[in-house]
Amino acid sequence: MNVNRYEENPLVTPSDVKPHRDDFEVIGAFNAGIARYKDEVIMLLRVAERPLSDDPNIVKAPIFNTETKELEIMEFNISDKRYNFDDPRTIRKADDLSQFAFLTSLSYTRIARSKDGRNFTIDPAPFYYPSNELESFGIEDPRITQIGDTFYIYFSAVSPVGVGESMISTKDFQTIEHHGMIFAPENKDVLIFPEKVNGKYYALHRPVPKSTGNPEIWIAESPDLLHWGNHKYLLGLREGMWDDGRIGGGAVPIKTDKGWLELYHGASKDNRYCMGAVLLDLNDPSKVIARSESPIVSPEADYEVNGFFGNVVFSCGALVEGDIVKMYYGVSDTSMACAELSLSEILDSLTSLIEA
């Protein structure tokens, strides 16, 4: 696969982003949703910030208080045996390491704009910021689907009661309407198709079941984008392959003559995140036609291998111009990058799953 990484990569890094508070630092500007609006490319960044700490024995956790509409900063001493601080991203209860109790950073969305898709200017203020109790730990990994003149933006809403997927919409990237949580916990990596198929909207989603089952890709239907049903299991892990740990949708599905092309992320059991592709039936996207045997993009460049959480390429959006797929992607949970791939080369690389 020919992968033409931009010379300008990484396009946006944490140091390019001014923190939204003087007592915070930006540790990530990554996993951005992508849209074209007027003559600009919009990167809707997930910005992760954490409270500055001058005492290495104190770990801080920011929480949005729904009542006061203010951030509260909790402080933990790393000698506190009730908690575990091994993962710098989370604080866990010592008696239940399977779940996180707090996050050490707060994520929100912020716009980066560009005329050429390579050089971006970052808005001085947040775009959408946590606003309700289901977002008190932050909002993550936005995707954007344009339908008509409306941009539907959906993201992981994180709070102590779980991680679900909520949706807002905008027509101008200024005024925002909130549509509530559209997929209940635990769910992430939702992708809404850009048009109805046979009279119904479709979305990919990624439940994380607990009692049995894996983090895999499902598909659902909707009459109105707000209410979803007829959930079907779509795409699973592949034992021993690059996507045997967890998978989830990436970019908004791309309509091609051969079917809906979805660029998805797959992680191995040792958490190396690559991008692959899957082709879904044009008239019934719950049918899988073909799939990547090998990743189309793997973490190889320095900025993809090294960072806050290294060895991650994770796309939340792509732009298509003729045969060129401009895949924007987060790298190492830190920065944003872009690479150009050939649409026909991706399609030709897929292995058919339909019996002859």
Added chain:
Amino acid sequence: MNVNRYEENPLVTPSDVKPHRDDFEVIGAFNAGIARYKDEVIMLLRVAERPLSDDPNIVKAPIFNTETKELEIMEFNISDKRYNFDDPRTIRKADDLSQFAFLTSLSYTRIARSKDGRNFTIDPAPFYYPSNELESFGIEDPRITQIGDTFYIYFSAVSPVGVGESMISTKDFQTIEHHGMIFAPENKDVLIFPEKVNGKYYALHRPVPKSTGNPEIWIAESPDLLHWGNHKYLLGLREGMWDDGRIGGGAVPIKTDKGWLELYHGASKDNRYCMGAVLLDLNDPSKVIARSESPIVSPEADYEVNGFFGNVVFSCGALVEGDIVKMYYGVSDTSMACAELSLSEILDSLTSLIEA
């Protein structure tokens, strides 16, 4: 709380139910959905059956094969170190005890009918039996909401890809229409309200999040019963109380002058399942008005304390006649029982959660 357990309890036991195959035995007839149809009380039993085994070293697991429409029986030798057989209900992989890999029984639904609500006759054949890949491990804990002349029946659909909630409907308890999975994994204990509230259908549901959060009760809205959205967190665990382990909706919400009364189950951390009650706002059921401090029914009778999985009272349906609530409930994951309670006494027992 005055709890008038029927003298006839348990009303249905596994020995009352003929297995649907000669090579199976019935181990549970419990957690039944309840409806009135014509002049009968319908108990839609969850019947659990397991393959007979004459070799104590062999554990069998029945799986519905979607292609052949037949049950396949897998066999495991208890000396197989790849698996763990400590829980008689499940087979787990030895290297991941947090999830089950197979179930040792298959659950399906079967009708028990009664003229007096106390003496039941059990239909000779299954009512709804697993029919698709999301039900290959069985279907569990049905609930029934009557709206107009249609009975909506929804249940946990269990398969290797997760546990979600699917729905069928019937007008006559003979012809069945399948509506697919309405709540994606992991979800159980769905309850659809019996009428629209302010133009929208409502349902309680019980996600089981993995990364953070607990098995608690959420509420969702729908325009059509098939597609659900605007998920909100409704009711949580209470540390140190009888419902500090897991909670979930029980009977279909009962409309009263004071609000929607929901009889819900709560389990303690040591898995003692009791029934409690919560009152929701009549015009906005996402608002909690009052809640039981103590259980309204706890496992006390012998058939509630002892059984396949003891110390469980678990209601999936109740009938209301004036002030009398006839709460039908599964006992010890084994049999069915019924108790009469006073509606006004339940309402009076609740502790208000609205600030004066």
